[in-house]
Amino acid sequence: MKASDQANEFRSVDERGEPAQLGKFNGMEIYPMPMFATLAVSDVTAITNWYVQVLGFAVVFQAPAINGQPSLVHLRRKKYQDLLLVPRGASPAETASSMTLSFQTDNVDELAAQARAKAGLGASSVEGPINTPWNTRDLRVTDPAGHRLVFTGRDPNADPEQVERMRKWLNAQER
Numbered sequence: 001m002k003a004s005d006q007a008n009e010f011r012s013v014d015e016r017g018e019p020a021q022l023g024k025f026n027g028m029e030i031y032p033m034p035m036f037a038t039l040a041v042s043d044v045t046a047i048t049n050w051y052v053q054v055l056g057f058a059v060v061f062q063a064p065a066i067n068g069q070p071s072l073v074h075l076r077r078k079k080y081q082d083l084l085l086v087p088r089g090a091s092p093a094e095t096a097s098s099m100t101l102s103f104q105t106d107n108v109d110e111l112a113a114q115a116r117a118k119a120g121l122g123a124s125s126v127e128g129p130i131n132t133p134w135n136t137r138d139l140r141v142t143d144p145a146g147h148r149l150v151f152t153g154r155d156p157n158a159d160p161e162q163v164e165r166m167r168k169w170l171n172a173q174e175r
Contacts, residue, residue, distance in 0.1 A: 028060050036082040037101050041145040044069045044085050050144050051075050054118040100148040108137045108153040131155050135163060
């Protein structure tokens with residue numbers, strides 16, 4: 001088989017339209033990531049440990065160290081919830097990130113308890129969970145480098161009247 005034929009055999013998606021699995025590494029599925037964020041941080045090792053211990057992320061891959069810290073760490077919480085941590089340049093901007101990363105979770109309260117049980121590091125904070133008017137339960141977390149994250153799940157005690165209003169509104173939009 002020619003190399004061009006082999007290249008044509010690779011499909012970036014499977015029969016369901018999901019990114020094709022390329023194999024496993026460190027016990028985790030490797031696939032083309034449809035979306036991910038890269039966060040520049042001043043201490044890659046400390047922030048990696050914070051994400052693992054406080055929010056339950058796992059390390060997929062850690063690149064060799066440059067100047068005493070990993071040049072890249074690939075973290076994953078769940079499938080398609082990937083973050084890459086890289087060292088911040090020599091003159092970091094002192095302003096907070098203007099971006100908020102959002103993740104789906106099945107149990108907001110459990111994650112909130114886990115995050116609060118761990119010691120804080122740097123500027124890290126945990127707010128919530130709070131119930132939103134759109135029937136989600138959100139946990140707002142700031143990591144030690146100042147990046148904002150929201151972990152959102154369904155509100156198990158959603159107001160039935162609000163649910164009905166949203167259902168009617170969504171059904172009207174489909175027409």
